[in-house]
Amino acid sequence: MGEFLMPTLGADMTEGKIVTWLVAPGDEVHHGDIVATVDTSKAEIDVEIFEDGVVEELLVGVGEKVPVGTPLARIAAVGAEPAVVVEAAPPAPVTVPETPAAAPPAPPARPAPPPPPTDGHRPRISPLARRVAADLGVDPEEIAGTGPHGSVVRADVERAAGTTPAPAPKPAPSPPAEPDRATAMRDAIGALMSRSKREIPHYHLALDIDLHLTQRWVTRRNEDLPLPQRLTPAGVLLAATARAAAHHSDMNGHHVDGAFHPADGVHLGVAISLRAGGLLTPAIKDADSLSVDELMERLRDVVHRARTGGLRASELAAPTLTVTDLGDRGVDLVHGVIYPPQVALVGFGAVRSRPWADGDALAVRPVVTATLAADHRVSDGHRGALFLREIDRLVQTPEEL
Amino acid sequence: MSDDLRTLIVDALVEVAPEIDPADVRDDEPVQEQFDLDSMDFLAFLEGVAARTGVEIPERAYRDVETIAGCVTYVAAARSA
Incomplete structure (x- = not known):
């Protein structure tokens, strides 16, 4: 059975x-x-x-x-x-x-x-309709849907609410049966991050990376490309991180039951903030074997689904290493907190024009600060430094990714 | 400013971020900051603009279209060119 x-x-x-x-x-x-x-x-x-x-x-x-x-x-x-x-x-x-x-x-x-x-x-029911149904005290199961494939949409709920005698009127100040999504999400993130801080002996490293070659390459490529195929420097950073992780098994895997289990593939978790608050970290599977273009396409798809629904359970279960990119939010440096049972987290800040020593001359270059939070039970700063340096090395030849 | 064009462009914005009330959109403020859009959302917004107006905005013009007003001006100019 x-x-x-x-x-x-x-x-x-x-x-x-x-x-x-x-x-x-x-x-x-x-x-x-x-x-x-x-x-x-x-x-x-x-x-x-x-x-x-x-x-x-x-x-x-x-x-x-x-x-x-x-x-x-x-x-x-x-x-x-x-x-x-x-x-x-x-x-x-x-x-x-x-x-x-x-x-x-x-x-x-x-x-x-x-x-x-x-x-x-x-019958399927739209998330909005389900919320409205809950607010109006209507059982969605008893509503005839008129949406696509007979799904229940908001109008159906409102129609049902209008014709159905309301169930026992709710006392106005009745406490909600369950905390709302925002509270529940905060609690879930808080519990996991508390566990991380409690159990994982973090160490933190940072490396400034010159992105002028990456940026030049991305700009030149994008000139000829329609919008849906354009790359961002963030896509190159993700690809480089995935490739580097494939060679640094002590950054890529899970620490479970007192032992580290390196992962077979690099399933790159990407932290995606939700505008309503909170975040999700679905995985891009086998990210190390994807081209930059493929990775970018998967990234756009997964960001879209994180925000509109349709993420799959297998995507949320899978990450072996997580990347958080806060560059869009304009900060320079991320001090990461590892997602247990993973053992490392890579953070990127904003790509910014900064003074940069090029040999004995001073130049202005687009620079990003890459950070690594890693687990001392699995690796040391030396290993972590090699990993960050490999990411740096890989983004200097983006055309080879 | 073309009101029809503005409506199309605001539509594209609302498609990316459905929580936006079109009545709240301020035309002269960069949309990414105004509505907490990341670069991925901004690309999706430009794709929506292209689908609705037929004008593909090249990467070198991103600066020109960071506000709704700038976007309307750019698209109008590209159409009459």
Whole structure:
């Protein structure tokens, strides 16, 4: 009997609430299909399945919040084959110690929710409509959707609210049942960063990098390119960091259960600030094997999805090294805090024109300060310095990245 | 200033940052600072402008289009050129 488990949702997300099931019992599923959306303290996330099979039973209903590792559905092999074990995510090296993920006492299997009334797929609901529904006290499950593919949109909710007698009037000052997203996100980030500061003996290094060759190369390339293909110096810095990390295994991996496990590939986490507050750090998988153009395209895609929805659980679980680029915010230097269980964080400040000694002459160059926060349990300043110097070396020949 | 063009350009901005109320947009203040957009958002904004107006803004002109007013002027000039 295969079980589809609540996947790891990133180091600071220990539980998730099922928002939508996109499959129903009897549906065939294939490797890579998105089968559910899950709400965490930080974002709504698409959850994929990584095996083929047939959904036998949904074990957790919409609206239920369960810890990472909880069985969500039973999956049988296609046809009459014996059921297979299904993993919720590729064997993720990330484990979250606080979470009883290792051996969750399986909660008593709850009866699956009744099959949805439509074509086997639950109606989708837009995030806005869900919020409005919550505000108006309307159950989204009972609303007929008129949006794309029968999804429930705001107008449907408002229509339903107008015609449905309001449930028991809520006492005005009733405390919210759950903290709002902003508070929950702050709490989650705070908890993870506290753990980082408590457990990880950080050391910090900084290196000023002359970017005039990078900038000249980027400018020349962009002249001939349409907007969607233009590069930014940040893309070159990311690519160089990924390449350097591939050669510095003590910067790229996870410290779990008292031991360091270097990662097989470089899955570069990128810190993306959300305008409403907070941040997400999805991973660009195998970033060291991508060209600068490919990396830039993936970066734009992941930034877009971090802000509008549609990040996948596998992306949030995967980072092996995180980069934070605060250059757009105009600061010069980032003193990074490592995301456990990772062991290093690279920070970039603003690219700024600064006086620069070139041999015995003084020049003005575009310069960025790269910083490294790394874990003394795994490496020393000497190793960290070599890593930063390699990033510097790589950005001097951007055309080779 | 062309009001139609301004509407198209503000539309492109709101597409990138849906939380913006078009009524709040100040035309002479750089949009990145006004609305906390990063360089990735700014590129997406310029893509939206190109899609709506047919004018691709080259990288060397980024300085000229950092405000809504500058963007309207640039696009109008490029169209009549």
